[in-house]
Amino acid sequence: MPFVRKRMFAPKKQKAFLYLIQELGYTQKEAQRLIAKGRLFVSGKPMTKTAGEIEGEFEFIYFEPITKGLEPTYEEEEFVIFDKPSGVLIHPQNRYTPYSLIDELKYQYGRDANITHRIDQETSGLVLCAKNKQSERDIKMMFEQRDMKKKYLAFVHGHFEKELTVEAPLLRAEDESAIVRMVVKVDEKGKASKTDFKPLQYFSEVDMTLVECSPYTGRQHQIRVHLFHVKHPIVGDPIYGQSEENIIKFLERELSEEERIKYSGAKRLLLHASELGFELYGRSYHIKSKVDFLKTSLLYVM
Incomplete structure (x- = not known):
């Protein structure tokens, strides 16, 4: 289960978001956003004040990605492309979603990796993902400017x-x-x-x-x-x-x-x-899916 509820301990009274920054490596913005979403529990009740304090035992719900061994179809230093199978969500629908593509991405490339666009759950094929926050901004700008050919x-x-x-x-x-x-x-x-x-x-x-x-x-x-x-x-x-x-x-x-x-x-x-074409960081890319869609589709209809 990607979302886990973990029991934690703060040895002294302190701001909750500072504890999450120091112990779990979140940025201040990330820590405060998670607190505001009710992910931190004190005496069984969610804390929603981003400047709230903790001391002693508390619980925290966080995303712990898992892998099912899905390997990328293409990889560069700043980005990676997965061939998403049909039926796999891009992001979890809720805390109980057992697996989604963001699991695989963050498991393999770390917390700062992120998916830059969406395709439907049942649509299979290429999904372009950023490995870090800067490349995420650059790729999303490329999409906004419609420089991506699909x-x-x-x-x-x-x-x-x-x-x-x-x-x-x-x-x-x-x-x-x-x-x-x-x-x-x-x-x-x-x-x-x-x-x-x-x-x-x-x-x-x-x-x-x-x-x-x-x-x-x-x-x-x-x-x-x-x-x-x-x-x-x-x-x-x-x-x-x-x-x-x-x-x-x-x-x-x-x-x-x-x-x-x-x-x-x-x-x-x-x-x-099936195909993505774009220019990024001074290079042109034309990536094709490695999945034989014709063959797999005929299994469904014939």
Whole structure:
């Protein structure tokens, strides 16, 4: 379990954040943020005053990363790239999440290493991670300036016959029903969004197409919504292209694996972050995933 509750002892009265700095190596900002989040307990009650004092025994909840042996697909002095498997979260959802990619990163490269962007839990593929706080700032600035070129592979329903550019604004819905807390839709009031699509191979026996996707913008669920918009939803997508009843069942974790395969075509979302292209510290990089997405996808659909 990455979050552990540890019993600790302060031999003399002192500021709690100073103890965490001296004993656990946090910065003042980190120590005070953790105290404010209720991670430090005195007599069983959380301390939330960042200038609070401790003496004697207390408990502290902190993140202790674990490893499952996931090795990076590419590494430089300032950054590292992982090929994230489908089903692995980028960050823990709560204190009880057993494992996420941030575990692997911090276990291997230390507390200052951090993930610089996100892909969905079920999306597999490349994730660029910083090894230190300076490279984290530099990489996040690169993303903000849209200097990162990404390519994805997706298996979609139907025969996707020709190259296509979709420019459809996206809006995160927040007003219709309980299901929309995760749903993004095409709406003229939304944010400008653009994706290029290129069909690579059609599989007539299952009526599905392998498509290369190149997003120019990085909106939430952009590729998924744009493909659904042009009537080629991604195979295995439990949200876009599904009935409201099945969306609710999926969000409430009541949709069985058999039902999901029946209605969406696969037990996982068949979307893979396959390539990253960028310039950093005076060098150009073009990193490709080492995962054979075509081969692994066919195991799900054929």
